[in-house]
Amino acid sequence: MTAPPDDLATRGTVDAETPLAHHPAGHKDELRLWLRLLATANLIEGEVRRRLRAAFHTTLPRFDLLAQLHRAGGALTLGEISRRMMVSNGNITGLAARLEAEGLVERRVSEADRRAQWLRLTPKGRREFSRQSAAHEEWIAEIFAGLAEEERAALFRLLARAKQSAQAALAEDTA
Amino acid sequence: MTAPPDDLATRGTVDAETPLAHHPAGHKDELRLWLRLLATANLIEGEVRRRLRAAFHTTLPRFDLLAQLHRAGGALTLGEISRRMMVSNGNITGLAARLEAEGLVERRVSEADRRAQWLRLTPKGRREFSRQSAAHEEWIAEIFAGLAEEERAALFRLLARAKQSAQAALAEDTA
DNA sequence: GCCGAACAGTTTAGGCTTCAACTATCCGCG
DNA sequence: CGCGGATAGTTGAAGCCTAAACTGTTCGGC
Numbered sequence: 323m324t325a326p327p328d329d330l331a332t333r334g335t336v337d338a339e340t341p342l343a344h345h346p347a348g349h350k351d352e353l354r355l356w357l358r359l360l361a362t363a364n365l366i367e368g369e370v371r372r373r374l375r376a377a378f379h380t381t382l383p384r385f386d387l388l389a390q391l392h393r394a395g396g397a398l399t400l401g402e403i404s405r406r407m408m409v410s411n412g413n414i415t416g417l418a419a420r421l422e423a424e425g426l427v428e429r430r431v432s433e434a435d436r437r438a439q440w441l442r443l444t445p446k447g448r449r450e451f452s453r454q455s456a457a458h459e460e461w462i463a464e465i466f467a468g469l470a471e472e473e474r475a476a477l478f479r480l481l482a483r484a485k486q487s488a489q490a491a492l493a494e495d496t497a
Numbered sequence: 498m499t500a501p502p503d504d505l506a507t508r509g510t511v512d513a514e515t516p517l518a519h520h521p522a523g524h525k526d527e528l529r530l531w532l533r534l535l536a537t538a539n540l541i542e543g544e545v546r547r548r549l550r551a552a553f554h555t556t557l558p559r560f561d562l563l564a565q566l567h568r569a570g571g572a573l574t575l576g577e578i579s580r581r582m583m584v585s586n587g588n589i590t591g592l593a594a595r596l597e598a599e600g601l602v603e604r605r606v607s608e609a610d611r612r613a614q615w616l617r618l619t620p621k622g623r624r625e626f627s628r629q630s631a632a633h634e635e636w637i638a639e640i641f642a643g644l645a646e647e648e649r650a651a652l653f654r655l656l657a658r659a660k661q662s663a664q665a666a667l668a669e670d671t672a
Numbered sequence: 673g674c675c676g677a678a679c680a681g682t683t684t685a686g687g688c689t690t691c692a693a694c695t696a697t698c699c700g701c702g
Numbered sequence: 703c704g705c706g707g708a709t710a711g712t713t714g715a716a717g718c719c720t721a722a723a724c725t726g727t728t729c730g731g732c
Contacts, residue, residue: 349638355652358656359537362534362538363534365664366531369667371720383688401709408536408540409689412690412713412714432710435698439711462528466662467662468665469659476655481530481534484537484541485536491639491640550690550691584720587683591682591718592718613679613727
């Protein structure tokens, strides 16, 4: 357990010489907020992954992809799916391949644009997703059952604000 | 395996004054809340990953492990790190190996318990983490800059409630 | 003293994810 | 027409992550 406390580089990194900033040492709150947001999301996500695996031998990305097709109500191109899931292109290639191998989705090359491929649920895929989706909704409800409705509403609203704030920072970064 | 479908409405959350916009077992609100929580966390996490890579050629898990060692102020065993980071054991094996190969951490077999290994920052590791940590804190502050202080406080509190609720659901699941 | 349970860490197999380089196709414009 | 830039998707390398099986060590009880 014992180790010499270092104190070489650890102190004096930030708060030593900030020239008249508004909050000289004031970014710790944001950090704690972020760590808690991350921990909460990871906790829930991990549990959902475990249950998807235990109950249906599937994974969250697979479930997500089926959900996108279900929500779209028809076929989507791989590119459109990757945009909606906010993941890379190459990611969808492998994911779609696995789902196709399981017989849950079908692929067809677009006739209008021979670069593109349409993906859609098979009947089996629809059945599977239907079962998974119902269970998933129950799990989520269970996980958030400890919050009162007004707490959930407030959290929902604040998350929108946080997302908005983050997107602003992202845009600024790219600019 | 699935819980009885009731019991949520009986907690006095929904039935008080639902403006009949939903089905009897309408868990859609919780689902939307979860999707937004996940999207927000993923958005920010992705941006942090990109910046860590661009600015320091490193990754979030590496940074996290260094942060754990820094926060502990000394050496930690691999098992203790895996508990604090809430990831699996085998995960830390590889992560620690990569950080050791980069000269950022040092390993030593415990003398008291020859199964265990102590991990601690090297001087180089301390220097690196110090630089990364300062930038990281700035990024997070920037990302949450769009929220007023009272919004951040409210969000912080509600996330604690959500985490608590999720943990209760988890515990019930294992029981 | 010994045995079995618990524990620390490693390994393996499989999956997810990104980035970057690549192929094939499309489309606008000269 | 034909060329060059954009676009759709694939591939490969690298890393992250888990669950499960495994090795070696410790420790409590008999």
